[in-house]
Amino acid sequence: MGSAIAAHLANAGIPCLLLDLEGLAVKGIARLKETKPSPLYDPAFAARIRAGDLDRDLAQLSECDWVIEAVSEKLDVKHSVWKRIDSVWRPGMIVSSNTSGLSINEVTSVCGEACRRHAMVTHFFNPPRYMKLLEIVPCRDTDTQAVADVSRFCQDRLGKGVVIAKDTPNFIANRIGTYSMLVALQAMEKHGLTVDEVDAVTGPLLGRPKSATFRTLDLVGLDTILHVCRNVRENITDPLEAAAFAAPAIVEELVSRGWLGEKSGGGFYRKNDAERSKDRIQVLDPATMTYGSRRKPASHALEAAKMAKGTSAKLQALLEAADEDRLAAFARDVLEATLCYSAEKLGEIADTVLEIDQAMKWGFNWEEGPFETWDSLGVAVTASKLEERGKAVPAPVASLLDKGSGTFYVRKAGSVFHYSQGHYKFVEERPEVLSLGMLRDRGRTVFAADGASLIDLGDDVACLEFHSPHNAIGPGVLSAIRQASEEVDRNWRGLVLANEGRNFCVGANLMLLLMEAENGEWEEIDLIIREFQMSMQSLRVMPRPVVAAPHRMTLGGGVEACLPSDRILFAAETYFGLVETGVGLIPAGGGCLAAAVLAQDRAEAAGLDDVTSPISQMFETIALAKVSESGHHAKRLGYWRSGDGVSMREETRIAEAKNAVLELDRRGYAVPDADRQVRVGGREAATLLKLGVSSMRRSGYISDHDAKIAGKLAGVLAGGDVPAGMAIPEQHLLDLEREAFLSLCGEPLTQARMRQMLATGKPLRN
Known part of the structure; x- marks a missing residue:
């Protein structure tokens, strides 16, 4: 550590x-x-x-x-x-x-x-x-x-x-997080559930990570969990709470066998390396202490919860079915116990509900903190249901209701107040932190379109925020990009591209593309790609500075939205890459054009007359669908330009991008050359790249279809059938990438790859 x-x-x-x-x-x-x-x-x-x-x-x-x-x-x-x-x-x-x-x-x-x-x-x-x-x-x-x-x-x-936090056993996150897992183990025994059933409930359906209960225990280490339990038991005075932290018998048994979780090769789950199918991961049967195949639980309540939108709606769906469905009843027991315990510890382990909620979201990756969950379910309603089942309402909850308050958080005029020691306390706002959600609440939306909105960041800087499903780029987002470009050109000093979603952008709308390809709608696909290219070019040639601030997964079309900007401010955790070859395609929203420009700029910076070497690096990066392991790592993959940087703090990323726009504007922003020419490697570079592809195919490293995709990519990045070193118009490269993309869309093997990715989220090698 x-x-x-x-x-x-x-x-x-x-x-x-x-x-x-x-x-x-x-x-x-x-x-x-x-x-x-x-x-x-x-x-x-x-x-x-x-x-x-x-x-x-x-x-x-x-x-x-x-x-x-x-x-x-x-x-x-x-x-x-x-x-x-x-x-x-x-x-x-x-x-x-x-x-x-x-x-x-x-x-x-x-x-x-x-x-x-x-x-x-x-x-x-x-x-x-x-x-x-x-x-x-x-x-x-x-x-x-x-x-x-x-x-x-x-x-x-x-x-x-x-x-x-206060100097109490295990502080905040481990205190509540461990309690919640112990409650799940106790409720598991009460309701007669399997390990599979518990993890099916206590993951995303409760607003928790996919690792749920038992996968989390395995990751932490079962011996570590026993240590955490012992530390609480030995340092508190309440015998009832001490009993709640009693070491679970099943965990003690696993530890005695040396089955400590992932670090020992097995705990509640283990890998069977001899098995290559979906049964490779096996699950423990605590009754027999043997491992077997995982089984997906059958429950109408779980299916209804999965269909609900958002954590609050999923919880409501489970609670409504708790009297008829044993898995939903289990969920209610775990949820209510955790909410009550968190409320009881308010003032003891931390002074404010905000500290407890943030600790659980940041430390255990909960979607909502316990007090946010009290609010989303309704404090008065939840307290009333506890009383109906003969359970005590925690004193801080009763005090809140006695004061006539209905929530632990109050939002007024775009500001947030949280409950602390009997009164509401203003959540301090720091000037270097910009929240798009708060700005929307304050009426700072310039326009809201299908899939994206333009938000006023102040100081005449606007932010284009994607909010389509998974922030994927479809027709609505493309239209919003063009609308934002026109609006910012007329009335603003510059534009930030950023959002507060789980990921910046996972790429283009692959489902739409596959449907058009399967129906043979080639003119429609051609139109989609033209609009994609035109939208990205509108960002590049806008006579105002543009700064992109990507975070986490920024793939395919998300990268193509960033590369036309004047600066990229990567979040430290940015996983950035043009990954289209993984679904049998090549970048066609300006990604190949941007890669050729990056290669040209790198050659010029190194004083090279020939762009073949930097083109080869970009070819390898794109052909192998390499994704950066961090914002800094994007530099090693060739995606950085002069002036790009990394933001360490997620909360300040948008404000830093705004400041970068203002700095570019103050320096006297030079309007981009709309008729820019790009120096390319030409037929000589294409031949060299294709020789490498052919060698890999003969050696069995890639399939025939991989070779076909790579060959198309090589031809586009090299600029087509032109002499080496020739400067060609950007539109020529855009036409090349669009034509190659269209031809690959018609390949049955590419369509199979697209279907596989949509169905499983994993690439198909065919």
């Missing part, structure tokens, strides 16, 4: 000293480059971490501004390390423990007062790169300014979602 934290600090450009027992730090840094998923945005960032020996190099800690202890969760071990840190502590140094649940007051009891004033818990959720939550827990002596400084630094530099 220490090396993973160091990796994320390195991701943020911060040099680190990693101290461990002799030789272990060096090995830890080496492992960072091999671990998948990678703790590093770019393997080169490992150079920012310097290895040291805890005994020999302890004095070097005095050079550090922040010392993070991440040794094992044993108080005596932590005391030993903290004594040594205290011996080299210097004024102003922050010292923190990465403990997941030990008392910071006990950990720091061996230190001097000066050190304690700068000491706290900084609990990074694992893995630190990917998990947003960071719980900060001050000890009784911690200086409030030190807490504020660390909190701000972790938000702004590390991109973390920070919550301030």
Whole structure:
């Protein structure tokens, strides 16, 4: 965990000293480059971490501004390390423990007062790169300014979602998250459910991750869960709560057998490597302690919940069926117990409902926090139903209702207030954070179209926000792009392309395309592609600066929407790539044109007369449907241009993009050349690329259809049958990519690939 934290600090450009027992730090840094998923945005960032020996190099800690202890969760071990840190502590140094649940007051009891004033818990959720939550827990002596400084630094530099927790066992997220999983185990026994049935209910239907209950337990480690339970039991005084954290017998049995979950090869699930079918993943039968095939539960209530739109509607569907369906009854028991426990802990583990809700969303990936769920289900209605079934209403809920309030959150004029210690507290807004949802609530929508809206960001900058299903690009989005281009040209200083969806854009509307291809509507497909190209070109030639701010999955058409912009501000977690070959096609919304321009620009920057080498790199990236593993990694794939950058903090990404637009405008924005010519590799480059494809086909690495797709791509990227180094109009490249795309749409093998992707989400190699 220490090396993973160091990796994320390195991701943020911060040099680190990693101290461990002799030789272990060096090995830890080496492992960072091999671990998948990678703790590093770019393997080169490992150079920012310097290895040291805890005994020999302890004095070097005095050079550090922040010392993070991440040794094992044993108080005596932590005391030993903290004594040594205290011996080299210097004024102003922050010292923190990465403990997941030990008392910071006990950990720091061996230190001097000066050190304690700068000491706290900084609990990074694992893995630190990917998990947003960071719980900060001050000890009784911690200086409030030190807490504020660390909190701000972790938000702004590390991109973390920070919550301030109290020094209670397991803090916020692990306390409630573990309780929720234990409740599920207890309710499983009550209702006689299988592991499959429990996970079918406690995943997305409850607004939780797909890993649900038992997959999550396996990922965390069953021995770790026992440790968490024990830590709560041994440090609380309420016997009823202690009983709720009793170690589940089935978990103890699995641990005694060494079946610890994923790290040991099996827990509630295991892989059967001898099996290659869907039965490769087997599930435990707790009654016999044997593994067998997974089974999909049959339940009308579950099917109704799956059809409902949004977490609140899914929960309502389950609750309405709870008196007739045992899986829905199980869901009600788990949900109500979790909501009540969260309410009971308000004031004890955290002061505000906001901290608890954010901790569960950022730390356990819940769609809604428990108090947001109280509100969405109706606080008064839920409390009344609890009373009808003879259950106690938690005191904070009763107090809220007694005051005549109906929700834990109140929204007024686009501002949010949350319930805290008997009154509502304004949710502080920071100027560097822009929320499109809040701006919509404040009436800042310029226009709302089918699939996209234009939002006023202030300072005469607008944002085009996709909101189609999966943010896929279809006719409505394309129309909105053209409308936004015209509107911004007339009335605004510039445009941001961004949204707050789960992903920026997963590509074009593949279902629509497949339907047209199967029906032989070639003129209609040609029209769709022309409109796609025209829409993206309208962004490129707009006489106002355009900055794209993609995040997470940005694939195919999503990439083609970004590349015409003047700047791309990648979120740190951006998975960026032209992936059309995976469905038997090539990029045709300007993606091949953009790749040729990138190759030309790279050749010019390197002083090369020949564009063949950079074209070859782009060909390989696109032909193999490579996707970046981070925003930084997009540079290695050849997608970066001069001026592009990465935003570490998700909440500030849109504001940073807005500032980039303003900066381009202040510098005196040069209107793009609508008649730009592109220097290409021509027939010589195409021949070279196709020779490579032919070699791969003869070696059996690719199929005949793969070779056909790659051949089409090579011809387009090289600019067609023209001499090497010739400058050709952009429209010529657009025509080439459209013609190749159309011809591939007519291939039965391509249509099979498209069907496979739509049906399973996985590529077909045929």
